[in-house]
Amino acid sequence: MSEERFHLPPLARAGHASHCKRCLSGLPGSQSEVDASKLALSFYCIGSLDLLGAMDTTSQTDRQSWKDWIWEQQTKGRHGSGFRPSSFMTPRPGLGSSETYTEYDTPHIIMTYTALLCLSILRDDFLKLDRAGIINFMRACQRDDGSFSIVPGSNETDLRTLYCAFAISHMLNDWSGVDTTRAAAFIASCRTYEGGYGQAPFCEAQGGTTYIAIASLHLAPQLQKPPLTLVERQSTIHWLLQNQDQSGGFCGRTGKDADACYCFWCGATLEILDAKHLIDANSLVRFLASCQFKYGGISKAPGETPDPYHTYLSLAALAMYPPGQDVAHNEAASWRIEPIDPLLNATKETVKWAREHIPA
Amino acid sequence: MPSVSRNSQSPLDTPPLFSERPEWSDITPLDQYEDANPVAPIFYSADYKDATDYFRGVVKTGEKSERVLDLTERVIRLNPAHYSAWQYRYETLIALGSPLDVELKLMDELAVKFLKTYQVWHHRRLLVTLTRNPAPELKFIATSLKEDAKNYHTWSYRQWLLAYFNDEDLWQGELDFVEMMTTQDVRNNSAWHHRFFVVFQSGLREGETDRARVIKRELTYVKHNISLAANNPSAWNYLRGILDANNIPYADLGEFVKPYATSPQDLPVSDLVDLENPPPAKGAELPCAPAIEFLADIYEKQGGQDGLRQAAELWRSLADEHDTMRKKYWEYRTRDALKT
Numbered sequence: 001m002s003e004e005r006f007h008l009p010p011l012a013r014a015g016h017a018s019h020c021k022r023c024l025s026g027l028p029g030s031q032s033e034v035d036a037s038k039l040a041l042s043f044y045c046i047g048s049l050d051l052l053g054a055m056d057t058t059s060q061t062d063r064q065s066w067k068d069w070i071w072e073q074q075t076k077g078r079h080g081s082g083f084r085p086s087s088f089m090t091p092r093p094g095l096g097s098s099e100t101y102t103e104y105d106t107p108h109i110i111m112t113y114t115a116l117l118c119l120s121i122l123r124d125d126f127l128k129l130d131r132a133g134i135i136n137f138m139r140a141c142q143r144d145d146g147s148f149s150i151v152p153g154s155n156e157t158d159l160r161t162l163y164c165a166f167a168i169s170h171m172l173n174d175w176s177g178v179d180t181t182r183a184a185a186f187i188a189s190c191r192t193y194e195g196g197y198g199q200a201p202f203c204e205a206q207g208g209t210t211y212i213a214i215a216s217l218h219l220a221p222q223l224q225k226p227p228l229t230l231v232e233r234q235s236t237i238h239w240l241l242q243n244q245d246q247s248g249g250f251c252g253r254t255g256k257d258a259d260a261c262y263c264f265w266c267g268a269t270l271e272i273l274d275a276k277h278l279i280d281a282n283s284l285v286r287f288l289a290s291c292q293f294k295y296g297g298i299s300k301a302p303g304e305t306p307d308p309y310h311t312y313l314s315l316a317a318l319a320m321y322p323p324g325q326d327v328a329h330n331e332a333a334s335w336r337i338e339p340i341d342p343l344l345n346a347t348k349e350t351v352k353w354a355r356e357h358i359p360a
Numbered sequence: 361m362p363s364v365s366r367n368s369q370s371p372l373d374t375p376p377l378f379s380e381r382p383e384w385s386d387i388t389p390l391d392q393y394e395d396a397n398p399v400a401p402i403f404y405s406a407d408y409k410d411a412t413d414y415f416r417g418v419v420k421t422g423e424k425s426e427r428v429l430d431l432t433e434r435v436i437r438l439n440p441a442h443y444s445a446w447q448y449r450y451e452t453l454i455a456l457g458s459p460l461d462v463e464l465k466l467m468d469e470l471a472v473k474f475l476k477t478y479q480v481w482h483h484r485r486l487l488v489t490l491t492r493n494p495a496p497e498l499k500f501i502a503t504s505l506k507e508d509a510k511n512y513h514t515w516s517y518r519q520w521l522l523a524y525f526n527d528e529d530l531w532q533g534e535l536d537f538v539e540m541m542t543t544q545d546v547r548n549n550s551a552w553h554h555r556f557f558v559v560f561q562s563g564l565r566e567g568e569t570d571r572a573r574v575i576k577r578e579l580t581y582v583k584h585n586i587s588l589a590a591n592n593p594s595a596w597n598y599l600r601g602i603l604d605a606n607n608i609p610y611a612d613l614g615e616f617v618k619p620y621a622t623s624p625q626d627l628p629v630s631d632l633v634d635l636e637n638p639p640p641a642k643g644a645e646l647p648c649a650p651a652i653e654f655l656a657d658i659y660e661k662q663g664g665q666d667g668l669r670q671a672a673e674l675w676r677s678l679a680d681e682h683d684t685m686r687k688k689y690w691e692y693r694t695r696d697a698l699k700t
């Protein structure tokens with residue numbers, strides 16, 4: 001409980017940074033699943049370094065080759081342009097500059113969002129960005145019900161893709177690729193009696209999709225503000241806070257075990273809803289401190305294997321909820337994380353860069 | 361993050377490489393394109409490299425044949441998140457007019473093996489949309505929930521299936537099914553959520569048109585479950601859900617809630633069992649936070665100096681004793697109520 005004094009260990013900054021650098025330098029064959037989402041993994045690794053203020057511990061050569069690789073993933077074709085997860089479906093020798101992608105190697109909407117953030121972290125000038133192509137691509141992904149498919153023509157959809165389309169539009173400062181009214185109706189259809197949002201209509205309220213719903217509603221300038229009624233806002237705040245359990249961590253659904261990533265998803269949603277001050281931040285910090293793996297990286301729960309996803313989201317949660325003066329003592333400096341923009345899920349500096357360099 | 365370690369197969373189960381099979385000699389395997397310095401290069405196993413080289417080769421020629429089903433199955437077993445392999449497999453099944461019940465059998469195995477992979481469930485949806493035979497799916501889902509009773513994909517699939525086909529026969533056994541799930545684990549929020557979906561979001565179905573009766577039944581059900589396990593946020597959320605959805609004042613539940621918000625020694629001893637208001641089970645840890653909160657909501661709504669004073673008192677007991685994790689929240693509720 002927050003009353004009790006507890007000894008806060010330092011945040012193992014160097015260990016967490018090297019966990020991410022290790023992943024960037026190579027993954028074992030048992031991680032082949034990353035093929036289909038490698039740009040997202042890159043974002044969690046590079047984003048962790050950004051949150052730790054550790055980008056300057058990487059070499060200019062590395063940063064340049066990361067940028068080159070990410071630009072390699074931008075691809076164009078009949079559904080417009082965007083970024084694919086990796087070259088996992090691209091045969092050697094790759095696409096010539098005049099060639100277009102096949103139906104099995106199209107851009108992917110989540111990867112396009114993470115690519116824009118990665119390139120912003122790497123302070124790219126975005127001269128190579130095909131803005132008009134991305135707008136067309138988002139149009140090709142939006143479905144009749146307002147939701148977005150992960151790749152054009154697929155039936156695979158959930159709220160995550162909608163958030164990515166909104167975040168991309170926000171970064172481009174161009175909303176002509178999305179129909180926000182239809183999208184907002186889809187978001188509303190995912191709301192549940194508990195006060196959170198499920199990943200699709202009729203699904204159970206879940207922390208990640210609730211973040212995505214609330215952040216999306218706040219990103220779109222065309223939608224009415226505030227997007228929730230007073231009663232809705234109260235019940236969402238209530239449900240989010242209820243998810244903080246006795247461990248101090250947050251669970252993603254009522255009655256499940258706490259998991260480090262939901263400290264971000266629930267915590268960021270509360271910040272967006274202006275209810276940040278209601279969290280027991282010291283307990284949250286205590287939980288995340290216990291999720292640190294002794295050889296670097298942060299895992300979803302104490303004693304589990306760390307990964308870049310949970311490392312990034314834990315650090316992002318700590319950026320919003322640092323330990324209070326009363327518990328940090330001499331370790332305070334180790335817990336300092338770069339300030340984060342809760343709507344786009346990147347450091348404020350990176351978001352500033354994105355907003356200044358991505359629009360046409 | 362996909363970091364699932366795959367079940368390592370014994371050498372006997374490992375099929376030969378495609379490059380070693382004469383029947384594949386007409387296909388040119390295509391290496392993956394990688395520039396000099398990929399981010400997070402994956403050190404692919406020989407099996408995976410072989411299967412994906414042949415898969416890229418097949419995609420290039422556009423072949424859709426029986427052997428492509430073998431090949432895509434192999435790729436999927438090695439990487440169930442490979443959405444292009446799933447997509448190509450689906451198109452191949454359609455092109456060949458393959459029997460989809462056979463495919464669903466295979467999916468029964470893969471769904472349980474890769475329970476947390478979105479693609480497995482997505483593929484299944486596509487198949488069932490074509491077979492238009494949703495009934496056996498309910499049984500499959502029930503089996504799959506035995507592996508993981510709170511699996512999000514599994515429940516979503518069930519919700520989709522019911523809503524998409526919206527067939528009276530499908531809905532028929534749903535209330536019994538979900539009751540069985542809550543009986544197995546009264547804290548399974550997925551089951552409570554599903555119950556809300558079935559009762560309040562599925563339209564007015566046969567036998568459910570008398571809403572007053574349905575609401576009464578649901579209130580009885582949830583009160584009974586709270587009496588068995590008082591400290592169960594899923595049940596309390598469900599109770600609030602019923603009341604909110606039907607504009608029923610919380611005060612109507614005052615009689616029921618009070619004993620749960622009271623210390624056991626302060627409870628009047630009574631031998632009379634009020635069926636409308638089942639008392640807490642013996643040994644329940646009382647007072648419990650969700651009941652205190654519920655009662656405070658009633659007082660807040662009642663308003664006036666007296667109501668707000670009683671609400672504030674309850675919030676203080678939550679902040680200081682019964683729900684200290686949310687101390688700041690209860691203090692905020694108190695300030696907020698007294699302000700107006």
Ligand SMILES: [Zn+2]
Pocket residue numbers: 259260261262300310
């Ligand atoms: Zn997690």
